[in-house]
Amino acid sequence: MGTFVLAFMASLKADPLERPFRVYFDQLNPAAWIAAARLGQEGAGDALWGGLSPGAEVGFSVTYAAPAGTKIVEPKAEIPRRRPGSGIAAALMRHYAADYASIALKNSSSAMMQVRDEEGGLQARQTRTFVYEITYRTDREDRPWIERTPLNLTAPPSQTLAESPISPSRSERRGRLLSWDNITPGVLGLIFNNYRRVINETADLETGKSLFGSWLVNSFAIAAGRLVLTLVVASLGGYALARLEFRGSRFIFAALLFSMTIPAQVTFVSNYLIFRDLSLLNTPWSVIVVLVASANVLLMKQFFEGFPREIEEAAIVDGASRFQVFWKIVLPNAKPALLVNAILAFQGAWNDFFWPLVLITSPPEALTVQVGLLSLRRSYGGAQGDWGLVLAGAFISIVPVLILFVLFQRHIVSTELTRGTA
């Protein structure tokens, strides 16, 4: 549990691998949220997601501190042509704030302040606050909305940053060069920057469509298909095994138990070839159909066995056919078991990794979320070490199952327990 909380906190950070690991940072700091909302409002009239759009006038104030006797000089400010993040984001970025925004010092004021030094003790230092104004230039023809506004401040090493509305993303050259990735983030843009990046930066270069978005859609389609198919197969099969006497039923039951112990790796070559021959590879259909719902059949069988026989027999005496009994009497009373099976089927299909990996390999937008996570790890978790994006992807991918769990936890937990002890 603690691990998840920790990892979730890290998924909000600009750099989840920072050392030493801080548990308190801008994304968790309400004061920074308020500042980010104001900056987003000033930048693009959007306090939530921020940006920089025509007509913007953003006031950004920084306070530097220095030991008594040292003169605090004005830091050199520039809006750099910096690309956000890594990988494909660079190719997708069309408009740079550097081309459209100008920055100027508006005013500055000196004061004495209690400032924390390196050891954490409070010390009276002289400080000076510089207020910069970033404006969207009016002399430009096309006036696009720009997602983020980076900022660099260069100051002598003798003066240190004491206050800024949002903390700098990086500090280089022993604090001389402070850089912000985005000074107009908006409150959600500040907190969930990595999450926005997962959606935006995993885009297809040609269509510009978000890959992560289509992975989510694919996963939903597959999980829904599996759910329906599982319910049909499991309720029919479970009823037959529980109630109907026919030759071979014991053998089928034995095969069912047996199939639950055999790993998918044993059967996948043949199944791969079946779908290749049907030209269903790389379609959601292959992953939906490749299904041996043994566990679900078993679960339904156990439920039907506990169902009173007398009602069914009465209906049969009245002349109902087996299917009528099943459809009109048994199924409407099996709602709890069907619900459990539906949840388990959805969860199983959503979390499935192996079959989508084997059956869907291209194009990139055809993958499911779980396999997509692997490609995220490959493109961002390697040498780039852009773990913020990878972790954010992982957390988005668990949201549907998490919602399901919160809604139906009573059902899920109790069935898993009885299934385990059965």
Place this chain on the structure above:
Amino acid sequence: MARARSEERSGWLFILPFMVSMALFFVYAIVRTAYYSFTDFDLFKTPSFVGLSNYTALVSDELFLTALRNTIGFSLIVTTVQTALALALAVLVNHAVRARGPVRTVFYLPSIMSSAAMTLIFLWLFQRDGFMTAIVSIVLAYLRHILLFLVGVAAVQGALVLNARRRYEGVSIFDPFFLLVAAASALALVVACALAGLLPVFDNDLRISWLNTQQRFLFMPVTLWSVALMNVFTTVPTLMLLFLAGLQSIPNALYDAAEIDGANAFQRFRHITVPALRPVTFAVVTMGIIGTLQMFDQVAVLGDAAPLASRATLAYYVYENAFPAGASSRIGMASAAALVLGILTIAVVYVQKSVGVKERAE
């Protein structure tokens, strides 16, 4: 007679969808795998019969032997550790916790997550300059503080318990009140020593390779030990819930009777709890074996973040041979290895069923 025949027919009709999927995707697939294991086949040309040569090639393939060793080691370690830990935790929690609903929810959470997302989170934890490394470096830096604290706790606790036992009977070694006092005084001792400058802090800048390493520890690569740690961590809570459910079905009267007869805590555990939990233990061990033998997702998500030999398991070996990166697939080899994996699974489950933990409580 007519009714029996109609029931026979409707039985087959009802089971038909399941039978189709079972026959096509399971039975036929296994038969075909067995057939391919005797052929040379690369997914495109027609398979040609080569007899047992795939199997002989397997036995002389260094990577296959490594994968086999890795799989067995991993399965052994994870199944044992997770079962023991889950049982221990369940016994502890069973006495301590009254509000079981919320506990169940929290403990169940890890098991609903996909292995891919889980593996990514752990990969992040196990980065060279990640959180695990940070913890280890903190422990190393404050090693003396920690040692002094532990020694202090043991000493104070021992003194308190001995002192109490001189006067009363039956003070437990882990008496909670004494433990609290011992921890507080040991902490005070450590803080005092640290402030007096007696305990230096070591500066270190560790970078530990948890994953990307060829190193081995005991019989398994370090990489797999890391994966095993993650697996244990994510399965123990769920298995603990299974044990907890089992524990609650044991009547308290048994324990009371045993206590009157003079059985101590360990004897009660050994002769009441363990036998009564046999069915649960059987289920847990079986599930553990089946799950660990086919461990694949974690290794696949790990991908090129670790050397192949350090992370190869049988299941991954099968996949890797069927879809090798930058080479034509060796379906024959993959099928042969897949059969070995299947047979291994069945054999282990069968052995554990007949000689290991018994299915029924005695």
